[in-house]
Amino acid sequence: MSTEATHQIHDITHEHHIHEHHWETSWAPLVLVAGIFFLVPIGFSGHFVYENQLMTIIGAGLGVPLILAGVAKWVEEGMSHKNLVEGVSIVGLPIFIVSEIFIFLGLFASYWTMRLSAGINWPPEGTPEISTTIPLIMTVILVSSSFTMHNAEVKLDDGDNSGFNKWLIITILLGCVFLGFTVFEYNHLIHAGFVPGTNSYSSAFFSITGFHASHVFIGLGLFVAVLIPALKGKTNDSFVACASVYWHFVDVVWFFVVSQIYFW
Amino acid sequence: MKLKRFFSVLNGAAMALLFATPAFAAAGDTPDTRADWDELWHEVLVDITVIGVIFIVAAIYMLIRFKATNPEQVGTATRLTTANAIGWALIPAAIFMADDFYLAAKGWTVWDHQRTVPENAMEVKVTGYQWYWEFEYEDGTTTDELKVPVGTPVVLRMTSDDVIHSFGLPYYRLTEDVMPGRITYIWFNPIEEVETLVTCREFCGNSHSEMFTAVEAIAPAEFEKWLAEQG
Amino acid sequence: MSTATTTHDQEAFNLKEWIFTTDHKRIGVMYLIGSMAAFAVAGMMALMMRLEQANIGAQFIETGTDYNEWLYFHGAAMILAFLIPGLTGFAANYFLPLMIGAADVAFPRINAFSIWLFYFAIVLALLSVVVPDTPDIMWTGYPPYAVTTEGNTSFYVFTVHLLGFSSILGAVNFLVTVIYMRAPGMGWNQLNIFVWTTLAAFVLQLVFIPVLAAAVTLLLFDKYLGTHFFDPAAGGDVLLYQNLFWFYSHPAVYVIFLPAVGILFEIIATMAKNQIFNYKVCVYGGIGGVVAIGGEVWIHHLYVTGMPDWLRIGMMISTLLISVPVGLIVMSLWGTLWRAAISYNVAMMYSVAMLYLIMVGGLTGIPLAMTSLTVHLSETSFIHAHFHFIMGLFSTYAVFAAVYYWFPKMTGRMADNGWARISFWLNFIGINVTFWPLFIIGPQGMPRRYWNYEMFPQFEAYHEVATVGAFLTAAGVAIMIINWITSAISGPKAPANPWNSRSLEWTHAPNPPGPGNFPEAVTVADDWTPYDYNK
Numbered sequence A: 001m002s003t004e005a006t007h008q009i010h011d012i013t014h015e016h017h018i019h020e021h022h023w024e025t026s027w028a029p030l031v032l033v034a035g036i037f038f039l040v041p042i043g044f045s046g047h048f049v050y051e052n053q054l055m056t057i058i059g060a061g062l063g064v065p066l067i068l069a070g071v072a073k074w075v076e077e078g079m080s081h082k083n084l085v086e087g088v089s090i091v092g093l094p095i096f097i098v099s100e101i102f103i104f105l106g107l108f109a110s111y112w113t114m115r116l117s118a119g120i121n122w123p124p125e126g127t128p129e130i131s132t133t134i135p136l137i138m139t140v141i142l143v144s145s146s147f148t149m150h151n152a153e154v155k156l157d158d159g160d161n162s163g164f165n166k167w168l169i170i171t172i173l174l175g176c177v178f179l180g181f182t183v184f185e186y187n188h189l190i191h192a193g194f195v196p197g198t199n200s201y202s203s204a205f206f207s208i209t210g211f212h213a214s215h216v217f218i219g220l221g222l223f224v225a226v227l228i229p230a231l232k233g234k235t236n237d238s239f240v241a242c243a244s245v246y247w248h249f250v251d252v253v254w255f256f257v258v259s260q261i262y263f264w
Numbered sequence B: 001m002k003l004k005r006f007f008s009v010l011n012g013a014a015m016a017l018l019f020a021t022p023a024f025a026a027a028g029d030t031p032d033t034r035a036d037w038d039e040l041w042h043e044v045l046v047d048i049t050v051i052g053v054i055f056i057v058a059a060i061y062m063l064i065r066f067k068a069t070n071p072e073q074v075g076t077a078t079r080l081t082t083a084n085a086i087g088w089a090l091i092p093a094a095i096f097m098a099d100d101f102y103l104a105a106k107g108w109t110v111w112d113h114q115r116t117v118p119e120n121a122m123e124v125k126v127t128g129y130q131w132y133w134e135f136e137y138e139d140g141t142t143t144d145e146l147k148v149p150v151g152t153p154v155v156l157r158m159t160s161d162d163v164i165h166s167f168g169l170p171y172y173r174l175t176e177d178v179m180p181g182r183i184t185y186i187w188f189n190p191i192e193e194v195e196t197l198v199t200c201r202e203f204c205g206n207s208h209s210e211m212f213t214a215v216e217a218i219a220p221a222e223f224e225k226w227l228a229e230q231g
Numbered sequence C: 001m002s003t004a005t006t007t008h009d010q011e012a013f014n015l016k017e018w019i020f021t022t023d024h025k026r027i028g029v030m031y032l033i034g035s036m037a038a039f040a041v042a043g044m045m046a047l048m049m050r051l052e053q054a055n056i057g058a059q060f061i062e063t064g065t066d067y068n069e070w071l072y073f074h075g076a077a078m079i080l081a082f083l084i085p086g087l088t089g090f091a092a093n094y095f096l097p098l099m100i101g102a103a104d105v106a107f108p109r110i111n112a113f114s115i116w117l118f119y120f121a122i123v124l125a126l127l128s129v130v131v132p133d134t135p136d137i138m139w140t141g142y143p144p145y146a147v148t149t150e151g152n153t154s155f156y157v158f159t160v161h162l163l164g165f166s167s168i169l170g171a172v173n174f175l176v177t178v179i180y181m182r183a184p185g186m187g188w189n190q191l192n193i194f195v196w197t198t199l200a201a202f203v204l205q206l207v208f209i210p211v212l213a214a215a216v217t218l219l220l221f222d223k224y225l226g227t228h229f230f231d232p233a234a235g236g237d238v239l240l241y242q243n244l245f246w247f248y249s250h251p252a253v254y255v256i257f258l259p260a261v262g263i264l265f266e267i268i269a270t271m272a273k274n275q276i277f278n279y280k281v282c283v284y285g286g287i288g289g290v291v292a293i294g295g296e297v298w299i300h301h302l303y304v305t306g307m308p309d310w311l312r313i314g315m316m317i318s319t320l321l322i323s324v325p326v327g328l329i330v331m332s333l334w335g336t337l338w339r340a341a342i343s344y345n346v347a348m349m350y351s352v353a354m355l356y357l358i359m360v361g362g363l364t365g366i367p368l369a370m371t372s373l374t375v376h377l378s379e380t381s382f383i384h385a386h387f388h389f390i391m392g393l394f395s396t397y398a399v400f401a402a403v404y405y406w407f408p409k410m411t412g413r414m415a416d417n418g419w420a421r422i423s424f425w426l427n428f429i430g431i432n433v434t435f436w437p438l439f440i441i442g443p444q445g446m447p448r449r450y451w452n453y454e455m456f457p458q459f460e461a462y463h464e465v466a467t468v469g470a471f472l473t474a475a476g477v478a479i480m481i482i483n484w485i486t487s488a489i490s491g492p493k494a495p496a497n498p499w500n501s502r503s504l505e506w507t508h509a510p511n512p513p514g515p516g517n518f519p520e521a522v523t524v525a526d527d528w529t530p531y532d533y534n535k
């Protein structure tokens, strides 16, 4: 980084703490983590480990509102607070994506191991005909959603807020359609007797497509978090940029999912 | 090369020091991997002890020699010139690397012995269960302890029925995991009559530490008799 | 020095300001408290294990599973909830921004998010001890046992998830912080070694934790959703898990080792009033080399699993070669003592002990690295001794040393007193008495994870000695913790820069620093380094 840029960043830092002599606080992180804690470990263990549905209901019942409250508060603060250093979110996100890439690599490596050791017995017994049309349609949907998101960003750059909202909503709808297809496909396969426990292919199939779908879901969550304040005319450029980069990443991963899981 | 000679001299000294009795030579040309292991072990111990002692003595010397005499005093080391900096990187790195490759080469040789099953080896199938061992001899006899005839190398082909276990033979300096869905092997050379044991070396649950049984090397005639009695 | 922030240590304690804080120093302190709590509980488990092992046969357990549950908790908590958060949570959080002259980290709220992920992970880990079916799968969690056991594997998995997520976000945060928030004028070759080692640790975390997360997730699926990743009968692979697990967990030892080394450098350079010997080689060759090679050696934890011979040989060589970059780091450490002006405080006593521990612990990695020796040493107490020396002692001492060294910074008071030294000696003697016997009985065949060893009656005396040692250590630790607490409340006031350090956290920030850290903007000159004593 040039020294000039460093100076600039520093000036912001400096200015910032001159203005604030108090300890910064936020309850959003704690509440969000508490929500995750109740929803995921407690909810999951209630259902799958202790077979105690009450525990699951309590876990989810506490977890979901806490998560929503935490996210809402966090987004609100993100809109109004000034960062110590401007514009670094857009550096932080790709760094985070590096680690996402490795988690997908870990999953794919597991799939490849089983796939290659099975030799010619692939797909293993118990696998029904899996449609390759559905993933192709899904690919078209997801790729278009990347373009619509790009459009939304262009609108935002031009200062056209209602254009931004429109394209963002279209993107969200496309994402929902994508998830709809996943649900449809899962439903179909499960009725054909193809469940996670069927064989090694089904294990990988559901784990990897499911993990990807959960990323689509998180991406949609980010978009909704962008959209709600945007409808009131408030946007934050780096937040939008982050949500968008994340979405493109999820899109790219999908190519690997399709080629590896459906067409190999 | 010099380094290698240095270490072989050291090694000689170490052998004299550490071995009360000389290692047994293998019967015939079948290697004795137990003696191989011991030899390598002592060599490596000497190697790392020498390195450790050099560094620790150097540290103690400096910690005493360079004690501050008044609170205002500061260290007087100066920044290294580029040539010195590179030298202080390359020379130690080369020495460390030389030692590493020396050890690797030594280790590789022993490894070859450990993994090359002699052709005349007697095969025993081993299965691990929670929490006991089962042995199956070439004639189909199954037992819950392992007896082998002195003088014949033994190869164990091992698998597990449930979770992962590990076949640890401390006397023969060997271990290999025993896994469901896979067959692993180790071989050893019983060159003298001895009663030892196998312990499970991979955590396998509640009675992991009870998963041991006798391993006996006995005279060939006695072995034949014992095997016949098992049937 | 400006008055804006110096008054802060007088201000009243405000619980809300602590719990909801996004300040890196307070988050650092919370990490310290949480990780020390984990250490104390895991240490108690160790004492129970040592009592059980002191003599042959059951002492006070009912079944082996009791012991296995303690051992599970001890291993998992010591590594995941004590050392990694103690070093990359506490030490990195508190000192890294100060060392680079920053007002906070780049994403303070994400930082708060990380600490709470860590705390809830601890809560979950503690819950797992009291729920029915406590996990008993060891910190490694190998299937198929982890899948077939009655124990609650899911709490293990979620603990790993929470901690992993916490560390990944920490990694993002600190990488961005170091890249963008260094004081104006501070170039890469002017960073504290601790900053470099932390950076390296976070790079490892970022890349490798996700693979561990994938591994344990598949374990969860196998156990509770019926998938077959690790089930050979249905096309899965038992060793897949071990490969994924160690792909992370070997690099994880350097996540622990590197920041510990960084702390050691800070203390030694300050107390020796010397510059770092061969700084660039230490950073780019040593620390960089460890990061570069660290990811290629995980098979040395699978030496006895029937991996192909060429792989075992290849990873033997790469594992041995780790001694080259570590050796360069060691050369710089030792070189820093050359022509120095050393003074001793209790932090320095821990540091001197660390010079010995790094040798014992590191060098005993060498025989383990040699696959032909490991076929016998594998899963014996030799391995215990190796990793307790390098991790349970060397790296743990780094946390203790850090607390003593920066105690005046964090509390404005001194903790270096007679009790501190007594506890050091109890601890140091205790650990040697505990772990040297394990070096001896390991090569004679004492297996790991055995609560009973009736087949090896000859080892009983060694185990007795080790148990005595553990209690000496425990006494030392207890005195140390009490000393910290009492000194923090009523210790003598510390001077601004008690060790006459040249590092920014001492020269430019008050004790303890207030919000925003530095009363005045920090800039550094081109030829400034944190170690320029001889000028």
Ligand code: HEA
Pocket: B051, B055, B095, B096, B097, B099, B100, C140, C253, C254, C256, C257, C300, C301, C303, C319, C320, C322, C323, C324, C326, C327, C328, C330, C358, C359, C361, C362, C363, C365, C366, C368, C369, C370, C374, C377, C378, C379, C383, C386, C387, C390, C391, C395
């Ligand atoms: C902080 C933690 C830490 C660190 C830094 C290390 C460092 C090293 N470890 Fe260790 N290790 C563990 C923690 C750690 N380890 C743990 C927890 C386990 C057990 C896990 C389990 O199963 O539960 C383990 C297990 C373990 C095994 C597996 C044994 C088995 O399960 O069968 C091996 C095998 O290679 C190994 C090797 C090494 C080596 C070669 C180093 C090297 O990095 C050491 C390098 C340092 C030096 C060599 C000393 C200084 C250098 C010099 C003075 C230069 C000159 C030296 C030479 C030329 C030799 N370790």
Ligand code: HEA
Pocket: C039, C040, C042, C043, C044, C046, C047, C049, C050, C071, C072, C074, C075, C076, C078, C079, C082, C083, C138, C139, C140, C384, C388, C391, C392, C393, C396, C431, C434, C447, C448, C449, C450, C451, C470, C473, C474, C475, C477, C478, C479, C481, C482
């Ligand atoms: C950071 C890592 C770390 C640390 C510090 C320690 C510390 C100790 N460890 Fe542990 N250990 C591991 C990491 C660590 N260990 C790991 C990874 C394993 C392998 C697990 C596995 O196999 O899966 C292991 C396994 C292990 C075993 C193996 C058992 C077996 O395989 O059968 C044993 C047995 O002796 C042991 C002992 C000890 C002892 C006595 C200490 C002592 O040094 C502990 C000293 C500390 C205390 C005793 C706490 C004292 C605190 C207080 C008294 C509180 C006071 C509080 C107030 C005053 C407020 N450890």
Ligand code: CUA
Pocket: B128, B129, B131, B164, B165, B166, B200, B201, B202, B203, B204, B205, B208, B209, B211
């Ligand atoms: Cu079988 Cu341990």
Ligand SMILES: [Cu+2]
Pocket: C249, C250, C253, C298, C300, C301
């Ligand atoms: Cu390792």
